[in-house]
Amino acid sequence: MDQREQRVVIAGAGLAGTRTAVLLREAGFTGTITVAGAERHRPYDRPPLSKDVLLGTAEGAPLDVDFDALGIELLLGRTATGIDATARTLLTDAGPLPYDRLVIATGAEALTLPGSAGLPGVHVLRTLDDAARLRPLLAARGSLIAVGAGWIGAEAATAARAAGAAVTVLEAAPHPLPGALPPRLTEPMRQWYEQAGARLRTGARVAAVRPGEVELAGGEVLGADAVLIGIGSRPATGWLAGSGVALAPDGSVRADDRLRTTLPGVYAVGDCASFPSARYGRRLLVHHWDNAQAGPATVAAHLTGTGDAAYDPVPYFWSEQFGRFVQYAGQHGPDDTLLWRGDPGADGSTGAWTVCWLGPDGTLRAVCAVDRPRDLAQGRRLVARGARLDPARAADPAVPLKNALA
Incomplete structure (x- = not known):
């Protein structure tokens, strides 16, 4: 089929869905792109919700995307309800959306306690x-x-x-x-x-x-x-029951290393999807902004034939807590050795510090930094390279991590 006649439908208008649509256009896709989102707000970023938006110093955090200029159809207030795989149609509460390729990007939903949903206050x-x-x-x-x-x-x-x-x-x-x-x-x-x-x-x-x-x-x-x-979230995938899209035990869409699902022509990206990591030897479900930002590049490249690299990122997230900037990159395991760079002190107030996790062979597996962004940036690159560290040098906060190689 001529690419100009192809229809890509994206279920979910969060960061992952919106970015997939934008990267498809940047990769040269000339067909129809439709993004359907359950919320009535234009697509926005989520990290500010617990910060500036909650404090009232910002009304929202809209994504800087000109959908009209990119020729992307944006359907708001449109909730996905199922997939008719035979007819290649996304079912929604406002009618069907036929597709040639479908991207599931419905994100995650907040967990609640039994009986708490809908209670005043x-x-x-x-x-x-x-x-x-x-x-x-x-x-x-x-x-x-x-x-x-x-x-x-x-x-x-x-x-x-x-x-x-x-x-x-x-x-x-x-x-x-x-x-x-x-x-x-x-x-x-x-x-x-x-x-x-x-x-x-x-x-x-x-x-x-x-x-x-x-x-x-x-x-x-x-x-x-x-x-x-605030007890966590789960993939928003209940609407996929009976669709033929395989789910993992944690409820995530069971995507492969190219973020393809078990249905032909259907992909999944962002908080709703788990993927196999060769780097860590297990399937990962990553509910963080960086995953929603990075995954769409793999989907867009595969859909347009402009790339075929496996999706195997170094997971990364950050959190701002009580005046501290906490960052984490990688994945640590029970057999990894925990190594301190700096001493937080008994009251946690003695300044910036970092923790590294080293595998049995000295390979840097993960790094967590509090107010030490340089450690995080260098550590993230070292994790991606599979670099081995000298524990004695790595434990010295005066030695840059990039200079602590074994």
Whole structure:
């Protein structure tokens, strides 16, 4: 088929979907491109939601894309409901969209606690509308309980304290950022909350959430003007049931190393898709901005025939917490050796520091830097190269990581 007659439909108008459309045009695709998004807002960036947008210093973070100039059809308020693989049609709540190639980019949705969805004064923070609903509380300096001391909980607590709101963060695990970083690393971060005037309670399992209050497993009841549920997210893939698109056990679309799904002509990218990593020897599901930014290049190249490289990035994310800039690149495993560059001190306030994870052969597998962006930038490149480090030199924060090779 002549490329000018081909129809590419993209389900999802977030960063991954929008960037896929833009890169298709930049790669020379001349056919029809349609982007269908469930939200009624024009595509926007999500990281500012827990920062400037929540604080009211920005109304939104629209992506700088001229859809009309690029000849991209943008359909807003259009929710994907299924796929008719035989007819090559994306089904939506506003009618079918025929395709020759389909890109699934429906992202992720916030997890909630049982019975909490839709309760007055109970919030999640995933969309622009979510931020708009929570913002008046911060403006009024009300009290907030954040359930979950993960990335969203920490960033929302940061914004709330900056606005002068009273904040209590509840975490069921014994330390903040469980599942993301080990206790040895996050224990110094515990003090950041106290220093900022926020209260962090770990080992605090929530039994129930009601309007204006949270009940803990032991029966204690805590009151607040609002409750934010920040316990993570899951791929927004429920609409794919019965479509023929294979899902992984975690609910993500099971894409291959070119981000192709099990349906011919159908790709998946961003928060909704997992992919096999040769670098780490396992399938990765990465719910971070950088993955949504990078993955579309692989999809666009494969769709246009301008490239065929496997998608195997070094995962990267960042978080701004209580005046600190936390960055992480790579993937660490249980057999990796943790190596400190600098000492955070018992109260976590002695300045910038970095942690490296070295594999059994000394290969740098991952790096986490607090206010040391140069360490992160150099470490990320070294992880991509599979470089081996000299532990003694790497542990000296005065030695640039790029000069600590074995």
